Amino acid sequence: MTQQVEEATRRTPLNRDRVLSAAVVLADEAGIESLSMRRLAQELGVVPMALYKHVANKEELLDGMVGVIVGEIDPPVSGADWRNAVRLRILSARRSLLRHPWVRQVLESRTNRTPAVLGYVDSFIGMFLAGGFSVDLTHHVMHALGSRMWGFTQELFDDSANAASAPVTAETQAAMFQEMATRYPNILEVAMAAKHDDGSVVGQGCDDQFEFEFALDLLLDGFGRFHDQGWTSKRAKLAK
Amino acid sequence: MTQQVEEATRRTPLNRDRVLSAAVVLADEAGIESLSMRRLAQELGVVPMALYKHVANKEELLDGMVGVIVGEIDPPVSGADWRNAVRLRILSARRSLLRHPWVRQVLESRTNRTPAVLGYVDSFIGMFLAGGFSVDLTHHVMHALGSRMWGFTQELFDDSANAASAPVTAETQAAMFQEMATRYPNILEVAMAAKHDDGSVVGQGCDDQFEFEFALDLLLDGFGRFHDQGWTSKRAKLAK
DNA sequence: CCCGATAAGTGTACTCCGTACACCTGTCGG
DNA sequence: CCGACAGGTGTACGGAGTACACTTATCGGG
Numbered sequence: 001m002t003q004q005v006e007e008a009t010r011r012t013p014l015n016r017d018r019v020l021s022a023a024v025v026l027a028d029e030a031g032i033e034s035l036s037m038r039r040l041a042q043e044l045g046v047v048p049m050a051l052y053k054h055v056a057n058k059e060e061l062l063d064g065m066v067g068v069i070v071g072e073i074d075p076p077v078s079g080a081d082w083r084n085a086v087r088l089r090i091l092s093a094r095r096s097l098l099r100h101p102w103v104r105q106v107l108e109s110r111t112n113r114t115p116a117v118l119g120y121v122d123s124f125i126g127m128f129l130a131g132g133f134s135v136d137l138t139h140h141v142m143h144a145l146g147s148r149m150w151g152f153t154q155e156l157f158d159d160s161a162n163a164a165s166a167p168v169t170a171e172t173q174a175a176m177f178q179e180m181a182t183r184y185p186n187i188l189e190v191a192m193a194a195k196h197d198d199g200s201v202v203g204q205g206c207d208d209q210f211e212f213e214f215a216l217d218l219l220l221d222g223f224g225r226f227h228d229q230g231w232t233s234k235r236a237k238l239a240k
Numbered sequence: 241m242t243q244q245v246e247e248a249t250r251r252t253p254l255n256r257d258r259v260l261s262a263a264v265v266l267a268d269e270a271g272i273e274s275l276s277m278r279r280l281a282q283e284l285g286v287v288p289m290a291l292y293k294h295v296a297n298k299e300e301l302l303d304g305m306v307g308v309i310v311g312e313i314d315p316p317v318s319g320a321d322w323r324n325a326v327r328l329r330i331l332s333a334r335r336s337l338l339r340h341p342w343v344r345q346v347l348e349s350r351t352n353r354t355p356a357v358l359g360y361v362d363s364f365i366g367m368f369l370a371g372g373f374s375v376d377l378t379h380h381v382m383h384a385l386g387s388r389m390w391g392f393t394q395e396l397f398d399d400s401a402n403a404a405s406a407p408v409t410a411e412t413q414a415a416m417f418q419e420m421a422t423r424y425p426n427i428l429e430v431a432m433a434a435k436h437d438d439g440s441v442v443g444q445g446c447d448d449q450f451e452f453e454f455a456l457d458l459l460l461d462g463f464g465r466f467h468d469q470g471w472t473s474k475r476a477k478l479a480k
Numbered sequence: 481c482c483c484g485a486t487a488a489g490t491g492t493a494c495t496c497c498g499t500a501c502a503c504c505t506g507t508c509g510g
Numbered sequence: 511c512c513g514a515c516a517g518g519t520g521t522a523c524g525g526a527g528t529a530c531a532c533t534t535a536t537c538g539g540g
Contacts (some may be wrong), residue, residue, distance in 0.1 A: 013488065013535095037527065049528075050489050058527065108348045108394065118424050121396060125426035135433045139446065142430070144455035147394035154348065154387030156361060184358050186365035190382070193375045206379065210477070215384035218462040226458075237450070253517065277498060289499075290518050298498065 014046060016054045020064045024100065027065065032102035037061075062106050067116035069103050072096045076123055082131020083220055089127065090216060094151025104152050124149060133223075136233050141223050148219070153212055254286060256294045260304045264340065267305065272342035277301075302346050307356035309343050312336045316363055322371020323460055329367065330456060333360075334391025344392050364389060373463075376473050381463050388459070393452060 012018070022044050027035050037058055041048040055061045074092040076085050097103050106112075121142075128138040147154070180188045195205035252258070262284050267275050277298060281288040295301045314332040316325050337343050346352075361382075368378040387394070420428045435445035 036525080038525080047490050049491080049530095052528070053488055105349065109345065111395075115423070118427060122424040122426045125430055129426060129429075135429055139430045139434050140451060140454050142396075143393065143446075143451040144458055146396075146455070149396075153383065155351075156382075156386075156389075183355070184362040186362045186369060187358060189369075189375055190365055190379045194379050206383075210473070211380060211383040214380050214473075214476070215386070218384055218459065222458040222462055233450070233454075236454070276496080278496080287519055289501095289520080292499070293517055 014044065014050065014054065016064070019044070019051060019054045019061070020068050023061055023065050024068050027102045028100055032105055035102075059110070062110070063112065063114045066103060066106055066112060067114055069096055069100050070116040070120050073120065076127055082127055082133070083224060085127045085131070086124075087216065087220060089124070090149060090151050091213075092151075093149070094212065097151050104150070107150060108147070121149075128223075131227075133227055134232065137223075137226060137231055140233060141226075144219060144223075148212075148216060151212070153215065254284060254290065254294065256304070259284070259291060259294045259301070260308050263301055263305050264308050267342045268340055272345055275342075299350070302350070303352065303354045306343060306346055306352060307354055309336055309340050310356040310360050313360065316367055322367055322373070323464060325367045325371070326364075327456065327460060329364070330389060330391050331453075332391075333389070334452065337391050344390070347390060348387070361389075368463075371467075373467055374472065377463075377466060377471055380473060381466075384459060384463075388452075388456060391452070393455065 019040070023035060023040055026040055026043055030039075037051055038048045040061075041051055044051075051061075055064060073096050074089065076089050080088070125138055125142060128141060129135070133141065142149070177188075191205075259280070263275060263280055266280055266283055270279075277291055278288045280301075281291055284291075291301075295304060313336050314329065316329050320328070365378055365382060368381060369375070373381065382389070417428075431445075
């Protein structure tokens with residue numbers, strides 16, 4: 001009798017997609033470090049071991065989550081030259097990854113050879129080949145792109161965690177400044193030049209999107225030059 | 241009486257450096273994933289909590305370990321032009337990091353603002369400034385370098401774990417090949433072209449060092465071009 | 481109409497992790 | 511000689527991933 005009400009509360013018997021979606025939401029909202037099997041189960045109103053009926057283990061869960069995000073990336077635009085196709089695709093990937101910052105860490109931390117990732121890489125290679133790149137050059141170009149293919153760069157000094165930290169007093173600020181000035185004068189100089197209006201000393205105040213596109217275009221320009229001049233690795237190796 | 245012998249066995253009362261060195265050795269030999277405070281303590285013939293007298297916590301241990309490796313990187317060569325100075329330094333860093341593969345993961349997984357890392361970055365910036373680069377261009381150039389400053393690239397498909405895995409039968413090999421051919425034809429094509437003599441299907445058979453230098457030189461060439469033509473970010477932004 | 485197979489969810493328990501905290505011990509300067 | 515202090519110990523806690531044995535719900539066929 002009372003049974004019926006409880007059953008209605010938690011219907012839809014939980015499947016792989018619901019598990020993955022919930023995991024993505026949890027990682028988005030609480031951070032990847034808060035994503036544990038136990039926490040995820042709790043979020044789904046279920047006992048931890050129930051998840052293992054839908055994913056083999058945590059590794060596979062992470063793989064699946066990456067797959068979900070990779071699925072959000074726009075497919076290659078058709079009818080564009082290779083440069084624009086690649087560029088737009090990467091910027092689309094970047095938009096997806098910026099919405100889900102945890103993906104970066106997951107992609108970096110483990111070898112990822114899931115169908116979703118392989119599919120993305122494959123279509124990526126396809127854009128170069130379709131653009132007339134030789135298989136040889138395409139290979140090296142893919143290595144040169146590296147993780148930039150996903151739309152992210154290694155951030156040396158990620159200041160994104162600053163919001164939560166305690167407000168620094170003027171004295172500490174001054175002391176840090178002094179410390180930097182004597183120990184790391186070059187970093188300081190660059191950081192000072194980069195800061196626009198906010199008063200932060202190191203990092204930020206610089207336009208990440210601009211930095212990314214700067215490096216990306218630099219690479220793409222290089223690729224194009226090599227392509228135009230019929231570069232081959234054999235010739236390059238002989239020239240050394 | 242027997243006391244004396246035991247005490248002689250484990251002399252030298254353990255200090256920060258010994259802890260860090262042991263941690264580095266352990267990570268080198270057993271992999272970073274096997275490095276736990278308990279395991280490390282055991283290796284040092286000490287109880288786990290003893291370590292906390294020398295490092296605040298595991299994070300600081302990892303920071304210290306990175307510091308040890310960064311300390312192994314050659315200082316900038318003097319009297320070279322910026323390009324050679326940067327190139328040689330990066331290749332030196334690469335040699336160090338290849339000896340200690342775990343550093344890559346540690347550097348990637350966390351924001352690293354230790355003195356050792358800051359010092360490295362600072363001296364790195366210094367090489368560009370000394371080469372006549374504007375502060376502005378240096379800033380963007382550092383972003384473009386990203387983790388390549390450390391001598392590593394994001395490896396999409398790291399096959400280094402293959403040695404330990406079970407030998408695949410001819411049938412499985414063939415099945416995998418078939419799978420690849422239909423699902424990821426472009427990856428397959430590139431992989432086939434890259435393989436030299438070994439029979440592996442995906443990855444390896446390609447010269448990682450060559451790939452790295454290919455990308456590095458491409459970037460350095462771009463940097464040089466920008467430098468020569470007096471590039472500034474302001475002008476670049478206006479041009480868009 | 482029941483029945484057994486299969487899928488989904490549960491409960492308990494194990495091992496391993498980082499580390500807080502109270503304690504002991506050996507050394508050394510006053 | 512003594513007391514402070516640095517270095518090492520022992521115990522314990524909470525949290526992680528997950529193995530394994532179990533109940534329960536569903537449903538097609540005799």
